[in-house]
Amino acid sequence: MxxxxxxxxxxxxxxxxxxxxxxxxxxxxxxxxxxxxxxxxxxxxxxxxxxxxxxxxxxxxxxxxxxxxxxxxxxxxxxxxxxxxxxxxxxxxIGVVFQSYALFPHLTVQENVCFPLQMRRIAAAELRRRTDAALEMVGLGTFRDRLPQELSGGQQQRVALARCFVYExxxxxxxxxxxxxxxxxxxxxxxxxxxxxxxxxxxxxxxxxxxxxxxxxxxxxxxxxxxxxxxxxxxxxxxxxxxxxFAADFIGISNVLRGRIGAGVLETADGPLPLPPEAPELPPGAEAALAIRPEHIELAGPLTGRITESVYAGSEFRLMATLPSGTTLVVRRSAGQDVPAIGDEVSLGWDAGRARLLTE
Ligand SMILES: Nc1ncnc2c1ncn2[C@@H]1O[C@H](COP(=O)(O)OP(=O)(O)OP(=O)(O)O)[C@@H](O)[C@H]1O
Ligand SMILES: [Mg+2]
Missing domain, CATH: 3.40.50.300 (P-loop containing nucleotide triphosphate hydrolases)
Known part of the structure; x- marks a missing residue:
């Protein structure tokens, strides 16, 4: 790198x-x-x-x-x-809300939240109004008199959020x-x-x-x-x-097909795949990969795979298609599109412009 x-x-x-x-x-x-x-x-x-x-x-x-x-x-x-x-x-x-929501253990929820306002000598009426609004915002209006140890982890986190936002x-x-x-x-x-x-x-x-x-x-x-x-x-x-x-993989699911650069194609274990039109120049033989989002995979194209998994996710189906090399691709099918069954053989491809050519 x-x-x-x-x-x-x-x-x-x-x-x-x-x-x-x-x-x-x-x-x-x-x-x-x-x-x-x-x-x-x-x-x-x-x-x-x-x-x-x-x-x-x-x-x-x-x-x-x-x-x-x-x-x-x-x-x-x-x-x-x-x-x-x-x-x-x-x-x-700077207002901070940290991973471990360090609240004052001996102060109630309300006292914790209004603490930053007291530090800044905000007048009583204004202090009460802003504290109430912050507690309402995080849904803890009825917990104001509890101590932190009487709250769940999530509730403590919400107190920390209210305490940060209260003094803007x-x-x-x-x-x-x-x-x-x-x-x-x-x-x-x-x-x-x-x-x-x-x-x-x-x-x-x-x-x-x-x-x-x-x-x-x-x-x-x-x-x-x-x-x-x-x-x-x-x-x-x-x-x-x-x-x-790394970025392709970390931000959303990406399908990754690895191979080596050939003449206008990426040579993969599952056959040659077209390079995207705006691909960076890489020398022949260089190791690279194509990354394609599941929503861009179509059930037509140069690859053949078998459906090995099908998950219903409310608004869509998520299918797994396994290629002869063992690589699996995630495919999305929305309601209304036809959905192949587990065991079906399917063709797979994508609009070449949708793929990204990436290196490690
Ligand atoms: N006080 C410390 N002493 C020694 N090493 C530390 C200390 N704090 C952090 N590190 C190391 O620095 C690196 C980065 O830690 P950091 O806490 O910033 O990660 P992070 O991205 O916040 O992780 P997480 O998502 O787990 O909270 C880690 O390898 C960690 O072990
Ligand atoms: Mg961290």
Whole structure:
């Protein structure tokens, strides 16, 4: 992998306005472990950037560096154009919701939520109004007098969210804030977070390892692996134009067919497959792979496979077709389309322009 790949700066974040947040060569090393390799990142005012990546890729470390909870090994951090690399946590004016929702154990739900307002000496009536609104938002209006230990993990997480949003910070860092919630509540809270983002104009850096959540929430996704940024861009850009097999695989299911470059084709164990029209130039014999989204696979084309699995998923069927080499392809069939049965032999193909030619 290119050694400079972590140094991605997009123009969009930097045009005209001062970035809300700028990291320059920021890095963190623990003993022999590079938790974060030197990286540059600019986040524009009001932007919603999601940091996405597998466990151990450096997401939490990046947020801790921005928050000021850990000292960087190298690099600098600017907030609103000011060098805040060595500013203590409580002077950065950043709202944080962390992976472990550290609530004050001896304060009730209501006291936890209004704590940031008391710190800022907000008048009593205003304090009560905003605390009530924040508790309503997370659906904990009737839990106000409980202590954190009397709440479930998901409820504690919601208290932490309310406590962050209640004082409307201009920069909010959230590390998997919805991790302990069930699916329905998670989706409700996603909508709430989006609404709060729109209403307050806050800049949000949000960490998740859930790619659907990242696609749904973000203006841009910062995809990380092994302590580096491997791709940074709008959700549709990363989804439609993954820069690597890792990105194709991590963002949504991708079908991957590996082989070597031949004359205008990729030679695979299942036969030659056409290269996409805009494929990057690769030398003959080079190892590469075609990545194709399940929704782009059609039941017609150069490959032959056998249906080995069929799962009904409400609005669609997800089929698995196994090729002679043993490679399986995921195919989507929506309601109304004809759906082959398990054991059926099918032809498979795609519009060549839908495939991406990628290397490791
Ligand atoms: N305090 C520490 N001491 C030593 N190593 C650490 C420390 N904190 C993090 N690391 C290492 O740094 C790497 C990145 O960790 P980090 O917590 O940033 O990952 P993450 O992307 O947030 O993962 P997860 O999705 O599991 O939360 C990991 O290899 C981790 O073991
Ligand atoms: Mg983490």
């Amino acid at each position: 290119n050694a400079n790949v972590g140094r991605i700066v997009t123009a969009s974040a930097n045009q005209g306005t001062t970035a809300k947040l700028s990291a320059r060569g920021i890095a963190k090393r623990y003993g022999a472990t590079d938790a974060l390799l030197p990286l540059d990142l600019d986040v524009a005012p009001g932007e919603f950037v999601t940091v996405l990546g597998p466990s151990g890729s450096g997401k939490t470390t990046l947020l801790q560096l921005v928050a000021g909870l850990v000292e960087p090994t190298a690099g600098a951090l600017f907030i609103d154009g000011r060098d805040e690399t060595h500013t203590p946590v409580h002077k950065r004016g 910070p201009a920069l909010i860092l959230m590390d998997e804030p919805l991790g302990a919630l069930d699916r329905k509540l998670r989706e409700t809270m996603q909508i709430e977070i989006k609404r709060l983002h729109r209403d307050t104009g806050a800049t949000i850096v949000f960490v998740t390892h859930d790619q659907e959540e990242a696609l749904a929430l973000s203006d841009r996704i910062c995809l990380m692996n092994h302590g580096r940024i491997v791709q940074l861009g709008a959700p549709c850009e990363i989804y439609e134009h993954p820069a690597s097999l």
